[in-house]
Amino acid sequence: MTEKPRIGFVGVGLMGHGMAKNMVEAGYALTVLGHRNREPVEDLLRRGATEAADVATLAGACDVIFLCLPGSPQVEAVVGEIISAGCEGKTVVDCSTSNPVSTRALEAALRKAGGVLVDAPLSRTPKEAWEGTLDTMVGASQDDFERLRPVIDCWAGKAVRVGEVGAGHTMKLLNNFLSLGYAAIYSEALAIGAKNGIDAATFHSVIGGGRMDCGFYQTFMKYVVERDRDAHKFTLRNAHKDMRYLVSLATESGIAGYVSSAVKNGLATAEAIGRGDDYLPMLSDIVAELNGVDRKGS
Incomplete structure (x- = not known):
């Protein structure tokens, strides 16, 4: 110009x-x-x-x-x-x-x-x-x-x-799918661990700094371990919206979205029970609570 x-x-x-x-x-x-x-x-x-x-x-x-x-x-x-x-x-x-x-x-x-x-x-x-x-x-x-x-x-x-045109939004949804998928995996792994004697701090002491560590993991676990509510300010409502778009794109593309649908449904549940304004790492609390593990205050 x-x-x-x-x-x-x-x-x-x-x-x-x-x-x-x-x-x-x-x-x-x-x-x-x-x-x-x-x-x-x-x-x-x-x-x-x-x-x-x-x-x-x-x-x-x-x-x-x-x-x-x-x-x-x-x-x-x-x-x-x-x-x-x-x-x-x-x-x-x-x-x-x-x-x-x-x-x-x-x-x-x-x-x-x-x-x-x-x-x-x-x-x-x-x-x-x-x-x-x-x-x-x-x-x-x-x-x-x-x-x-x-x-x-x-x-x-x-x-x-x-x-x-359209490729930017496609790439952004793929990027978010990876992070939201990790959030779902972290939350479920933490709940399984809590039910079996592995608390969040112990989990983090093993995973942190290892091959599965990354920037997203660090901000997610900063809330889980340190209870820093502002560590990752992205609402579950927005996460659910992004996964609805990703599943819609997969459907239009003829892709069987086994994992994407599961991640979307977990976020849909979080919003349906009134937790849409919670931030993404708080999904760990929701998954724990739905499985009879209360992590709040830990």
């Missing part, structure tokens, strides 16, 4: 706030949509952003519109409003964790209306969003990826083009 595009941002929550902050500080003209949480909006306005009252106004003022929303239903609603407002020549970058089945349908609808859709879901945490060092896996044509790269580089330390 020879001139900096005008940027719009919908969804300035925990992740979006830091991303938007880095873009406006890099000199991009930024318009944000009003958010129920006024604190990030007001912060961005102080940094030089402007606020739009609705999606149509934001779309009209911007060339590239970033979305960082809870999931596909919200993305579909916003993209529908952008199309209705007129999207000729505009690019929508969906940084949400969305269903690739929906993403491909939205790409076709935007293309028909003269726009472009790119999927660029995120990895890492709000801390890295603020520091501008997020990871992102991008689904886009090579030309679109190169065109958008200077903007993405404002908030991403690592940006990898993983394929055409």
Whole structure:
């Protein structure tokens, strides 16, 4: 891009706030949509952003519109409003964790209306969003990826083009499937151990530092052993949503999803019993409780 595009941002929550902050500080003209949480909006306005009252106004003022929303239903609603407002020549970058089945349908609808859709879901945490060092896996044509790269580089330390549109969301779901699958395995292993005289600290003393150790294991076990509630702030509700998308993708692909369905069902149970707002490592408590082991306070 020879001139900096005008940027719009919908969804300035925990992740979006830091991303938007880095873009406006890099000199991009930024318009944000009003958010129920006024604190990030007001912060961005102080940094030089402007606020739009609705999606149509934001779309009209911007060339590239970033979305960082809870999931596909919200993305579909916003993209529908952008199309209705007129999207000729505009690019929508969906940084949400969305269903690739929906993403491909939205790409076709935007293309028909003269726009472009790119999927660029995120990895890492709000801390890295603020520091501008997020990871992102991008689904886009090579030309679109190169065109958008200077903007993405404002908030991403690592940006990898993983394929055409939809591939980014597919890769993100595969990534989350691995971590959520590990969460289910850790939780069940801990419950079996507790029933048979192996407490969590002993389990961790063996697994920690060994071949099965990893960053995800460390944050999961920081809650299990140290009871640090903020060690891994990802809700079971969001985990369940991601696994529903993954199972939907497997079904559309004709894949027999034995493991993915089991992981999804465990998370569905957690949400059904009212624990959807608990963080992911707390799945270990739920699995223990369902098996007659009370780990709370241990």
